[in-house]
Amino acid sequence: MATITPKYSMNTENMKKSQIREILKLTQQPDIISFGGGLPAPETFPVEELRAASERVFAKHAARALQYGTTEGDMALREVLLRYEASHGVIAKPENLLVTSASQQSLDMLPKLFLDPGDWVIAGRPTYLGAIQAIQAYRGKILGIPFSPEKDGFDMAELERRYTAAKAQGAKIKYIYVIPDFQNPTGICWSLEKRRALLEFSYREGLILVEDSPYREIRFIGESVPSIYQLDCEGAAQGNVINLKTFSKILAPGTRIGWMLARADIIDKFVTAKQSMDLCTSPFTQLWLAEYMAAGKLEEVVGRTRALYQKKRGYMLEQLDRYMPARDDLSWTKPEGGLFLWLSLPNSINADELLYKAIEKKVAYVSGSAFYFDDPEHNSMRINFSYSSLEQIEEGIKRLASVIKEALV
Numbered sequence: 001m002a003t004i005t006p007k008y009s010m011n012t013e014n015m016k017k018s019q020i021r022e023i024l025k026l027t028q029q030p031d032i033i034s035f036g037g038g039l040p041a042p043e044t045f046p047v048e049e050l051r052a053a054s055e056r057v058f059a060k061h062a063a064r065a066l067q068y069g070t071t072e073g074d075m076a077l078r079e080v081l082l083r084y085e086a087s088h089g090v091i092a093k094p095e096n097l098l099v100t101s102a103s104q105q106s107l108d109m110l111p112k113l114f115l116d117p118g119d120w121v122i123a124g125r126p127t128y129l130g131a132i133q134a135i136q137a138y139r140g141k142i143l144g145i146p147f148s149p150e151k152d153g154f155d156m157a158e159l160e161r162r163y164t165a166a167k168a169q170g171a172k173i174k175y176i177y178v179i180p181d182f183q184n185p186t187g188i189c190w191s192l193e194k195r196r197a198l199l200e201f202s203y204r205e206g207l208i209l210v211e212d213s214p215y216r217e218i219r220f221i222g223e224s225v226p227s228i229y230q231l232d233c234e235g236a237a238q239g240n241v242i243n244l245k246t247f248s249k250i251l252a253p254g255t256r257i258g259w260m261l262a263r264a265d266i267i268d269k270f271v272t273a274k275q276s277m278d279l280c281t282s283p284f285t286q287l288w289l290a291e292y293m294a295a296g297k298l299e300e301v302v303g304r305t306r307a308l309y310q311k312k313r314g315y316m317l318e319q320l321d322r323y324m325p326a327r328d329d330l331s332w333t334k335p336e337g338g339l340f341l342w343l344s345l346p347n348s349i350n351a352d353e354l355l356y357k358a359i360e361k362k363v364a365y366v367s368g369s370a371f372y373f374d375d376p377e378h379n380s381m382r383i384n385f386s387y388s389s390l391e392q393i394e395e396g397i398k399r400l401a402s403v404i405k406e407a408l409v
Contacts, residue, residue, distance in 0.1 A: 033396035034364040038184065038249075038339055039387040041312075044305045045252045046297060053292035061287050069283035071271050073099025073259070076290040081259055084293065088217075090230050090243075095264040098271060101281050103214055103246040103258040107131050109273045110210060110242075111138035114174045120166065122176040124154065126371030126380075128184045128212065131177055135373075142373035143173065147186070151333065153194025154178075159201065175208035176201075180228060181216040182338025185371045185382035189219075189336055195228050203238055212244045217302050219337035220310035229261055239263035247289065249339065250302050257285055309339065309386050316341070316385040316393050323401035325408060332383075339386040342368070345379040349407045352378055357406070363399040 057065050072078070078097050085092055100106050107130055115121070117139035123131065125144035135142060143166050148155040166173065178198065180190035190198075202209040211228045226234075229243035239262075246258035260270060292298070313335065320332055320343075329346040343365075345351060351367045358364060368380030388396060 029362075032359065032362045032364055033388060033392045033399065035383040035385070035388065035396060035400075036364045036366045037387065038384055040249055040253060040305070040339070041308055041386050044301060044308060046292075046301050049295070049297055050252070050288070050292055053295070054288050056291050057284065057287045065284040065287045067283060069280040069286065071275050071280050072267075073097070073281060074283055074286040074290065077257075077286040077293075078259075080290050080293045084298070085261070090227065090261070091233065092261055093264075096261055096267060098260045098262075098267050098274070099281050099286060100258045100260055100274070101278060102248055102253075102256045103212065103244045104130055104134075105274070105277065106244045106258060106260050106270075107134045107212070108137070109270055109277070110175065110177075111135050111140050113269055113273055114208065115140040116172070118172070120171045120173040122159070122163070122173060122207070123373070124178065124183065124186075126185055126368060126377075127177065127373075128179060129370050131212070132371070132373055141171075143171070144373055144375075147188060148194075150191075151186070151188040153180070153188075153190035154198065156194070156197055156201075159198075163205070173205075173207065175210055177210045177212065178228075179212045179214075181213055181225075182218065182335050182340070184215070184338070185340055185366070185368070186342040187333045187335030187338055187340045188342075189222075189225070192225050195225065195231060199228055199231055199235075199241070202240055203236060207240070209241045210244065211241055214244070214246045214249045215338040216245075217250050218306060218309060218339070220306040220313070221336040239266075242266060250305070251289075251298065255285060255289060257281065257289055306337075309337075312385045312388070312390065312393060313341070315390050316383070316397065319394050319397040320401075323398050325401070325405055330404070339384055341383050341385065343381050343383055345381070345404065346408070347379050349404070350378045351381045354403060354407055358400060358403045361399045361403055363396045363403070365400070 077099060078094055081097060082092055082094065111134055115138050118141065120141045120143050121135050122143045122145060125146045132142065143162060145154045145159045145162060147153065176198065180195055182189055199209065209228060213227060216227065227243060229241045232238060232241045243261040244258065247255045317334060324330060327346065330344070332343040333341045335341055352369055355365065355367055365381040365383050368382060369376035369378050385393065
């Protein structure tokens with residue numbers, strides 16, 4: 001059989017498989033308790049209401065739903081999304097909104113539009129694996145910025161230092177990528193002061209600021225903080241912020257629908273990029289979600305989701321306190337929302353190697369090293385609390401604690 005390896009492009013050398021997806025393959029056994037995936041709780045899915053909405057689409061819009069649609073998105077969904085954003089304090093026009101095939105499509109289009117090979121993106125240390133994969137696929141690089149000891153956003157002094165050093169070495173830095181609300185993977189939430197500081201930094205340096213907001217609505221403790229996109233719109237209005245949203249965490253990931261907010265000329269460029277990818281996002285799914293949202297039920301689902309995740313998060317924290325060794329060099333974040341917490345281990349423990357011991361004990365997580373572009377830290381792990389039942393949370397943390405105790409010995 002002839003080899004096709006020489007035919008692959010140079011881009012394929014930079015494409016990396018998702019460690020999360022690979023772990024999910026290992027955890028398909030029914031007796032494994034997995035804290036690895038970013039899976040919403042299935043009990044939050046409004047199955048009957050979504051089924052009824054799909055039937056209404058076939059009854060009223062069958063031909064339109066089964067035909068090609070516009071790249072920008074069906075106007076029925078765009079209008080209901082604009083009303084939804086307005087109810088949360090974000091005022092935008094149709095030309096500011098693009099419907100996407102979930103937010104991962106947006107993450108793939110960003111480097112496609114903004115990066116030449118060797119260009120840089122500023123992002124957190126650690127940051128979302130899907131964003132890293134997209135940037136790598138277009139031969140981009142990431143300038144990693146650590147978070148402050150207060151866990152309220154970037155260490156701004158380190159941002160200035162690392163940015164200045166990179167520029168001095170000739171780095172072309174195109175945009176900043178952040179997840180200010182309950183960051184994946186750490187679960188931390190940016191303070192209002194840090195959001196404003198980063199926005200001012202982006203203005204000063206002339207950088208695009210990409211705000212990924214998949215978990216923003218899933219806040220179950222504390223007061224909501226304005227989004228960076230909202231701060232720009234209500235302040236200097238320089239229009240350099242791109243906001244990414246998705247139904248995956250607030251309704252159901254199987255919808256595979258997201259949306260992007262940005263100024264009109266930026267949206268127009270994304271429309272062109274999207275046309276070569278999928279022509280249009282599924283018209284049926286868009287009309288289905290528009291029909292569902294028109295019934296005014298989404299806020300009820302989000303409310304139930306918040307309450308459930310708060311309960312699961314609180315229970316997981318209780319079990320961590322109960323079963324984990326009490327050590328100054330073993331700690332975890334206490335998120336106010338979202339789906340994840342971040343567990344930091346003593347430096348002597350390699351979480352990558354520990355994972356295989358954990359799977360032997362029928363519990364899984366994602367190693368923290370997966371969330372770094374380069375120079376990864378190996379003594380941390382991301383743990384999901386949204387998917388497992390309370391019984392699974394207790395048993396899973398008990399198993400994980402026993403693995404860590406053995407590693408300490």
